[in-house]
Structures are given as C-alpha cells and as structure tokens.
Amino acid sequence: MNTRGHGPTIGQRRAIWAWGFLALPIAFYVGVRFYPTIEAFYASFTNWNIVGRKDFIGLGNYLRIAHDPSFWKVMGNTFAYLGLGVSISLFLSFIVAYFLDKVRIGHGVLRALYFIPHLTTAVAMAWVWRWFYQPVPVGVFNVWLVELGLAQQPFLRSTEQALPAVLAPAIWAGIGFQIVIFLAGLKAIPRSYYEAAEIDGAGPWRILFEVTMPLLRPTIVFLVVTSSIAYLRIFDYVYAMTSGQGGPLDATKPLVLKIFETAFAHFDMGYAAAQTVILFVILLAISLAQLRLLRSR
Amino acid sequence: MNAVRDSPSPIVVIRNGGLDLFGRRLAPGAIVAWTALFLGGVVMVMPFVYMLATSFKYNNEIYELSLLPREPTLDNYRRLFEKSGFPRWFLNSLLVGASTTTSVLLFDSLVGYTLAKFRFRGRSIVFVAILSTLMIPTEMLVLPWYSMARTFGWLDTYWGIAFPGLMTGFGAFLMKQFFEGVPDDLLDAARLDGLNEFQVWWQVALPLVTPALSALAIFTFLGNWTAFLWPLIVTTDRALYTLPVGLASFSGEFQTEWEMVMTGASVATLPTLAVFILLQKYIIRGIMLAGLKA
Numbered sequence: 106m107n108t109r110g111h112g113p114t115i116g117q118r119r120a121i122w123a124w125g126f127l128a129l130p131i132a133f134y135v136g137v138r139f140y141p142t143i144e145a146f147y148a149s150f151t152n153w154n155i156v157g158r159k160d161f162i163g164l165g166n167y168l169r170i171a172h173d174p175s176f177w178k179v180m181g182n183t184f185a186y187l188g189l190g191v192s193i194s195l196f197l198s199f200i201v202a203y204f205l206d207k208v209r210i211g212h213g214v215l216r217a218l219y220f221i222p223h224l225t226t227a228v229a230m231a232w233v234w235r236w237f238y239q240p241v242p243v244g245v246f247n248v249w250l251v252e253l254g255l256a257q258q259p260f261l262r263s264t265e266q267a268l269p270a271v272l273a274p275a276i277w278a279g280i281g282f283q284i285v286i287f288l289a290g291l292k293a294i295p296r297s298y299y300e301a302a303e304i305d306g307a308g309p310w311r312i313l314f315e316v317t318m319p320l321l322r323p324t325i326v327f328l329v330v331t332s333s334i335a336y337l338r339i340f341d342y343v344y345a346m347t348s349g350q351g352g353p354l355d356a357t358k359p360l361v362l363k364i365f366e367t368a369f370a371h372f373d374m375g376y377a378a379a380q381t382v383i384l385f386v387i388l389l390a391i392s393l394a395q396l397r398l399l400r401s402r
Numbered sequence: 403m404n405a406v407r408d409s410p411s412p413i414v415v416i417r418n419g420g421l422d423l424f425g426r427r428l429a430p431g432a433i434v435a436w437t438a439l440f441l442g443g444v445v446m447v448m449p450f451v452y453m454l455a456t457s458f459k460y461n462n463e464i465y466e467l468s469l470l471p472r473e474p475t476l477d478n479y480r481r482l483f484e485k486s487g488f489p490r491w492f493l494n495s496l497l498v499g500a501s502t503t504t505s506v507l508l509f510d511s512l513v514g515y516t517l518a519k520f521r522f523r524g525r526s527i528v529f530v531a532i533l534s535t536l537m538i539p540t541e542m543l544v545l546p547w548y549s550m551a552r553t554f555g556w557l558d559t560y561w562g563i564a565f566p567g568l569m570t571g572f573g574a575f576l577m578k579q580f581f582e583g584v585p586d587d588l589l590d591a592a593r594l595d596g597l598n599e600f601q602v603w604w605q606v607a608l609p610l611v612t613p614a615l616s617a618l619a620i621f622t623f624l625g626n627w628t629a630f631l632w633p634l635i636v637t638t639d640r641a642l643y644t645l646p647v648g649l650a651s652f653s654g655e656f657q658t659e660w661e662m663v664m665t666g667a668s669v670a671t672l673p674t675l676a677v678f679i680l681l682q683k684y685i686i687r688g689i690m691l692a693g694l695k696a
Contacts, residue, residue: 120522122599127528130513133569138535141546148545155549201442204435211440217682218443221450224674224685226628228646229667233449236660242465243660245452277446282689289690338541341630345650361541361631368545369635381542388539 148378155372166379176380178355179363182268183337186359190272190279190336195328198280202287203313216284223281227274231345234274235261261346264356271357275342279335283328290324291317323399330395334388340365360384450671457665464661478665487640488666491648498563498633498644499626505568506622507615513569514577515603519589529578535571544635551636558639566632567625573618580614581607617688620681624674645670 113121149166151159170176205215222230238260241247247257260270294317302312318325340361343351351358351366360380368377456464457478459471466472482488517529547566556562584607592606593599608615633644643651649666678685 116521119520119599123516123520123522123525126512126516126520126599126603130509130532130569130574131528133509134532134535134571137547137566137568138538138543138571139531141543141550142538144546144549145542155552201439204439208436208439210436213682215439215443216686217678219446220686221675221678222446224624224678226646226649226667226670226674228630228649229453229670230449232649232652232663232667233453236663237449237452245467248467274449277449281446285686285689338539341646344630344634349650364541365631365635368548374545374549378542378545381539381545385539385542389537392537 145378145381148375149382151375151378153375153378155374159375162375166376169376170379170383175355176363179358179360182356182358183339183360185268186272186275186339187333187336189269190276190339191329191332194276194280194283194332195325197276198283198328199287201280202284202291203317205284206288206291216288219284220281222278225278227278227341228345230274230278231342234270235346238270262353264353267347267353267357271343271346272339274346275336275339279332283332286324286328287321290321294320326395326398330391333391337384337387337391450675453664453667453671456661457668459661461659461661478661479669482662482665482669486652486666487643487648488645488669490641491643491645492669494560494563494642495627495645498560499623501560502564502567502626503619503622505564506570506573507619509569510573510618511577511581511608511611511615512603513574514579515581515607517574518578518581519584519586519607532571532574536575540566540631544632547632548635556636558637558642560642562636563633563642563644567622567629570622573622576618577611577614580611584610613684616681617684617691620677620685621688624677627674 148159150161150163152162152165153159201219205212205219208215236243237245239247240257240259241251244260246260250257259266261267298316298320299312302316307315338361339359343357343359343362344365347357349362351362361384364377364380364384367373367380451469455469455471458474458476460473460475460477463472513532517525517532543566551557551562551565556565588610589602589606592602597605628646629644630646630650633647634650637643637647640648640651649670652663652666
C-alpha cells in the first residue's frame with residue numbers, strides 16, 4: 106500500500122468509501138444469495154426434513170430421483186411445456202413483429218394490444234382462462250363449440266388436453282415481451298440492407314430468409330434462451346389453474362410444482378433440494394449454450 | 403439508448419406520401435395484413451374485456467355471454483371489499499411492492515455507482531460475484547430462505563415476504579451501465595465544491611440517471627406485484643397474503659360465483675394496466691434496452 110503521506114491518500118480514502126457503500130450489499134448477497142446456494146447444494150446430499158437433523162446420505166437423493174417415476178413424469182411435462190411453449194410462442198411473435206414492424210399507422214396501439222397481457226398477474230389471468238374452459242353454459246370456449254355444432258371439450262378435465270390448456274395462457278401472456286424484443290431487433294437492421302437486396306431482385310421470402318433472419322440471430326438466440334428458461338420454470342399458471350394439484354393425474358405437473366410439493370407439503374427438504382440442483386444444472390447449461398452460440402459467429 | 407437512435411423514422415411516411423401503412427404504396431396485401439394484425443390484437447385483449455364486463459354483471463346475467471352488462475353494477479366490487487380478505491391483500495401487495503422497490507432503487511444504484519465510478523482492489527471480484535447471482539434460480543433459494551425465515555421467526559411477516567428481493571443483481575448491473583455514462587469531471591467538480599462521496603452520489607450522480615431509475619422502479623414494482631412462489635411459501639396467515647396468493651386461494655370462498663372471481667381478477671389487474679397506460683413509453687423502451695444489451 107501507499108505509505109508516503111500521513112494518513113490515507115485520496116485513493117485510499119475513496120477505497121474506504123467504496124467498501125463502506127458496499128458493506129450492506131455484500132452482507133445481503135452473502136447472506137441471502139451465496140450462503141443459501143451452498144446450503145441448497147449441501148442439503149441435496151442430506152435427508153433434511155425441516156424439523157429433524159441433517160444427516161449426510163451421499164448421493165441418496167439423486168439415486169432416488171433416478172428411480173422415481175413421478176419425477177420422470179414431471180420432467181416429461183416440463184419439457185413438453187418447454188418444447189411447445191418456445192416453438193409456438195416464437196413462431197407467433199415473429200409473425201406479428203415482422204408485420205408490425207412495417208406498419209406505420211396505429212403502430213403504437215397495435216403493439217400495446219399485444220403487449221398488455223404480458224403485464225398481468227398470472228394468477229388473475231389463470232382464473233379468466235379457467236372460466237373460459239368450463240363446460241356449457243359457463244365457459245365461452247365450449248359455448249362457441251356448441252354453437253358451431255361441434256362437441257364440447259373437457260379441456261382442464263382431460264389428461265390429454267389439460268397441459269396444452271394450461272400452456273395457452275402462458276403463451277398468450279408471454280408473446281407481448283417477445284414481440285417487443287423482435288421489434289427492437291428488426292429496427293436495428295439498417296434499411297440499406299433491404300434496399301440492396303431489392304435492387305438485386307430478391308423477393309420478400311428470400312429477403313426474409315437471407316437478410317432478416319441471419320441478422321436477427323442474436324435476438325433469436327436471446328429469445329430462445331429467455332423463453333426456454335421461463336417455460337422450464339412454469340409454475341404460476343399451473344398452480345392457479347389446477348388448484349395447486351398439477352392434475353388431472355399429474356398430467357400438468359411441472360418440475361417446480363413437484364419441488365414445491367416435495368418441500369412444502371411433504372417437508373422432504375433434502376429430496377426437494379436435489380431436484381432444485383437438477384433445475385439449476387439445466388438452466389446453467391442453457392445459459393452456457395447461449396454464450397457459445399453468440400460467440401461462434 | 404440504441405432504441406432511441408433506431409426509432410422508426412417518420413420520414414418514410416412523408417417521402418412516400420398519402421395513405422401509407424407499410425412504407426410503400428398501399429397494396430391490397432397491406433390492408434389484409436393490417437386487418438389481421440388488428441384482429442389478432444383484439445383477440446389478445448379479449449380475456450380482459452370478458453373479465454371486466456363480467457365484473458360489472460349481476461349473477462343472473464353471467465351465462466349470457468354478451469359483452470355489455472344489461473344493468474351494470476358495482477355490487478360485486480362492494481361485496482369483494484366487504485366480505486373477503488381483498489382489501490387487506492391489496493394493501494399487503496402495495497406495502498411489500500413499495501418498500502421492496504424503494505430498497506432496490508437505493509441499494510442497486512449505490513452498488514452500480516460504486517462499481518462504475520470507484521477504482522479499488524477487489525472491484526471486479528465484487529462485480530462478477532453479484533452478476534453471478536443472476537444464474538441462481540429462485541426455486542433453489544426458496545428452501546434455505548424458508549428455513550432461515552423459520553429460524554428467525556420471519557414466517558407470516560412483511561419482512562419475511564420482502565427480504566429476498568431487497569436487492570437485485572439485475573438492477574445493480576443496469577445501474578452500473580448507466581452510471582458509466584456519467585462524466586467523471588462532473589463528479590470531481592462536486593468533490594472540489596466540498597461534497598463528500600455520499601453527497602456526490604446522492605446530489606450529483608443520481609439525478610443524472612433518473613430515466614434508468616424510473617425503468618428499474620417500474621419493473622421492480624410490477625415484478626413484486628405479480629410475484630407468487632415465495633409469498634405463497636412464506637405466508638400461511640390469510641391476513642398476510644399478497645394479492646396473487648389471496649386470489650389463488652379464492653376458489654373456496656366464491657366457488658361458482660364467477661362474477662366475484664372476475665371482480666377479484668380485475669382488482670389485481672387494473673393497477674398494472676394503469677401503470678402500463680401511464681408509463682407505456684418507459685416500459686417498452688426499458689424492455690427494448692434490456693433486449694439490446696443482452
């Protein structure tokens with residue numbers, strides 16, 4: 106350190122201020138982020154059940170996961186949410202953004218109509234959709250089906266239809282965000298690129314696939330990653346639309362609901378912690394893949 | 403900042419003149435596309451329209467799926483506020499949201515400022531450490547938080563609901579980016595005027611980043627208003643429920659009274675809609691900024 110003067114130098118005095126400013130935040134991040142993370146990892150190797158002791162059981166919880174059919178059922182559901190949710194929502198939001206980008210009249214109003222669902226409380230909207238799915242004479246969807254001369258559908262009461270029925274409002278609420286991000290990406294593409302392509306005689310489809318899509322790559326990667334993470338963590342809509350059960354017969358139960366049940370209904374904290382570690386590893390892999398994809402250009 | 407520069411230029415419209423929806427001459431395809439976009443937008447807001455319309459209907463009218471109530475009534479709202487935990491839940495959400503947002507604004511901007519404007523040993527370690535917390539999923543942390551809250555007696559308290567969100571790595575990162583745009587000369591001039599470091603931050607630097615602060619405030623408040631998992635875990639006392647937790651518990655009380663459920667959903671949604679209508683510009687710009695940074 107600098108020992109030339111008497112007392113602290115300006116640099117040292119600044120450093121003292123800096124650590125002073127950071128003292129409380131560092132205490133917070135250590136106490137409420139890092140220590141709990143370590144505790145969760147450690148707990149995943151124990152038989153912790155909130156009241157009893159934490160005994161180290163090695164890989165016991167992970168072996169239990171491997172042989173737990175309900176865990177694999179839940180993983181299947183989670184990846185169904187992920188696969189359907191990401192592909193359908195990005196397809197729809199890209200189409201809307203692609204055309205919305207070209208609209209000048211009423212641009213702001215149209216964008217607002219698509220964006221509004223994104224700001225809502227999931228639990229509130231879950232009720233609205235749950236109401237829509239009710240049988241005749243309550244639910245709008247079935248009323249419409251009957252008016253069209255079609256058969257009523259069970260929606261949330263069927264093991265086959267329940268998962269898509271829960272996913273629909275999640276997609277509905279999510280695409281507003283994706284549209285806004287796509288619009289930002291589209292605006293960042295210089296007009297001259299399009300003009301050059303038009304002069305070369307490229308049609309709208311060729312421009313879409315050879316100019317727009319490649320230049321949108323960072324935006325697409327960002328949205329695939331953020332929406333994958335969101336659908337992997339789906340919880341609010343499922344909980345609210347199935348009264349916290351993930352039913353019928355676990356047909357809609359995602360990983361986070363299983364973690365919630367394991368921890369706070371059965372108080373099997375060690376086992377729940379192991380499941381959160383699995384979620385963490387998947388999320389980490391997705392984020393690392395994002396870095397990889399953005400760098401390899 | 404990029405979002406501002408790249409905003410669509412009105413010049414396009416003027417240059418082409420006349421009725422112009424798509425930056426070129428009005429083709430039949432353009433009209434079809436505009437109409438399709440508009441209809442899609444209407445479909446997007448249909449759930450709100452149904453929700454609000456039903457909240458103004460008497461029970462005997464809800465099976466008629468007409469959009470406008472025959473006899474609009476505020477009866478459901480009155481009953482909701484008299485006979486359920488709703489007023490309390492509303493206040494709880496407001497209280498937790500406001501105090502969390504205040505804390506986030508204060509501490510995230512302090513951390514962002516320190517990391518952007520001070521040079522000291524360990525700075526980059528602190529920055530990377532805080533940034534790395536963005537990778538830790540809440541679902542993993544709720545288990546230790548719960549046992550922590552249980553040990554310290556924070557279950558069913560406002561502090562218990564609020565403490566995990568008092569600072570955010572995202573906010574600190576966002577504020578750091580913005581403080582980096584504040585010129586050092588300005589801060590040095592303030593120091594020469596005899597302000598101490600705290601005053602330099604509070605009186606000189608903070609006012610220069612108000613756009614970022616307002617964006618952070620909006621997102622933090624909305625995030626807290628809709629937060630579900632942790633409040634659901636930490637509260638079992640109905641008097642401490644936040645709005646989403648209360649709404650999720652709603653089915654028992656008003657089992658088949660869908661007009662009451664829709665009224666509850668409306669009350670939970672209207673504040674966010676109001677925020678959006680008032681602050682649309684900041685919200686959209688904030689999201690675009692976050693997207694472009696990534």
